Ligand SMILES: CC(=O)N[C@H]1[C@@H](OP(=O)(O)OP(=O)(O)OC[C@H]2O[C@@H](n3ccc(=O)[nH]c3=O)[C@H](O)[C@@H]2O)O[C@H](CO)[C@@H](O)[C@@H]1O
């Protein structure tokens with residue numbers, strides 16, 4: 021098992037480039053399988069474990085996927101199979117995004133039912149409600165969700181009970197190939213939804229209103245492959261903003277889109293961070309002393325839940341009491357216990373974390389409980405006394421491209437190492453295997 025070791029105390033300075041957004045490229049890859057002719061060429065694809073998993077999911081369905089230099093070429097013109105087994109869904113919940121595209125193109129889709137995860141139970145009832153409204157029969161059982169329809173899906177008026185990102189994407193994709201018009205209300209408004217709608221429209225779909233609460237989709241008979249460039253990752257950008265701020269650094273974050281980061285910018289400014297818009301990104305200058313802040317996570321354009329652990333790290337170093345409320349996921353405070361191990365003073369009251377600051381953070385071995393917790397612990401390590409060792413990096417690798425290299429380039433004292441005991445264990449296993457082979 022790999023481990024990241026950070027030694028605190030360095031100010032971050034210089035330029036860092038943001039990669040393509042994980043949460044934009046995953047639905048785009050899922051949508052690409054609706055093309056019955058032509059190839060899709062996707063640029064600025066981040067080199068992430070999740071992208072690998074999504075590519076494997078569709079390869080397993082007979083889609084041809086080539087990856088070269090941050091570009092994916094996807095050819096789904098030949099007949100596909102319509103199943104995504106548990107081995108993929110277990111690794112990455114976003115695998116459920118193939119449900120809508122398969123159902124719309126083939127009238128059938130079977131995907132392993134995603135279970136709960138570290139941050140909450142994460143049901144998919146709103147995705148399924150949308151498919152049912154379009155005439156699909158849905159069956160959940162034996163660990164699978166299976167949806168089917170005789171003939172094409174039918175356009176419908178659908179109201180989402182919660183503005184779910186995944187449900188908006190899945191239903192929008194299904195509606196693109198349905199017969200007639202779909203009106204989807206109480207939609208998620210994230211920039212990644214707009215990016216997906218742009219991709220679908222280039223494939224030949226007729227989607228309007230993405231980025232607002234109501235999306236209207238006029239179904240078309242078929243879609244074709246197209247070319248697309250992934251938008252920059254606003255959460256990766258926000259993570260570097262937090263890292264610059266906490267180290268009293270001065271970092272130019274190239275590719276950060278101010279319009280996608282309004283709530284993050286506003287909260288960091290409240291904490292005393294200086295943020296300047298430059299031609300191709302944002303410059304972030306950390307203050308001598310951070311001020312406390314109250315934050316409530318909300319669907320976009322509210323403060324992103326995917327930035328909640330990172331801003332909590334800043335709150336630990338800020339003067340006064342900060343209240344951080346999590347309203348999107350019911351269990352996204354797993355990192356609080358880990359922050360306690362590095363001397364954080366945080367108590368949980370219901371859905372809020374009360375953070376008393378500033379504290380002297382102390383390096384220790386900590387476990388990354390989910391993707392953004394991993395990033396937050398690394399950020400904490402940048403200002404902690406001594407060494408912070410972050411384990412369970414499988415979460416981090418799902419969503420950050422070379423975070424160690426990028427932070428090192430900004431002056432951080434950080435390395436990624438193989439766990440020596442595991443290496444030794446592996447060596448022992450290999451030696452034993454060699455011994456057994458040679459005794460045959
Ligand atoms: C791949 C991707 O884009 N992931 C993002 C996406 O996840 P994801 O699309 O899974 O998140 P959702 O927006 O669907 O979830 C938001 C809330 O709605 C609830 N819900 C969702 C669907 C449903 O059918 N029923 C239901 O009750 C969820 O349990 C959760 O409490 O948006 C989240 C919220 O911004 C982000 O944290 C994730 O990084």
Ligand SMILES: C=C(OP(=O)(O)O)C(=O)O
Nearest residue numbers: 043113114326391392419
């Ligand atoms: C929760 C996240 O992602 P996912 O929905 O892929 O689990 C995230 O990106 O922080």
